[in-house]
Amino acid sequence: LNAAIRLNPSDPLSYYYRGLTFSRQGKFEKALTDLSQAIELFPHYAEAYYQRGRIYHNRRNFEKAIRDYTQTIQLKPNDALAYYSRGVAFENKGDTQKAKLDYEKAKKLGYTTQR
Secondary structure (H helix, E strand, O other): OHHHHHHOOOOHHHHHHHHHHHHHOOOHHHHHHHHHHHHHHOOOOHHHHHHHHHHHHHOOOHHHHHHHHHHHHHHOOOOHHHHHHHHHHHHHHOOHHHHHHHHHHHHHOOOOOOO
C-alpha cells in the first residue's frame, strides 16, 4: 500500500486500506490519519467515515464517533449498521433517547442483534 500511495498519492482507496491495516495492527493514530486523508480526497467515502467512527468509538471519543456515523448515514441513508453503531455511541454517551431511536431505525432497516 505504501508503494501504491507513492505512485498515486491522490487515490483514496490506498489510504483507506492502509488505514484499515493500521487499525488492525493497533496503530490507531496512523489509521485515523489515513482514513482522514481518504475522506479529504473523496468526501463522499461513507465507508471511510464509518471506519474512522469505529476507531473514535473504541477510543471512547463518542462525539467524534457520532459525527462520523452521522456522516455515514447522510451518505448511505439505508445503512443499518451505521444507525446501530451510532445508537451504541449515543448510549455510551448517556443519551438513551437518541440511542433508542437509532436502534429502532437500524431494526427497521434489517439489523438484528442479540441485545
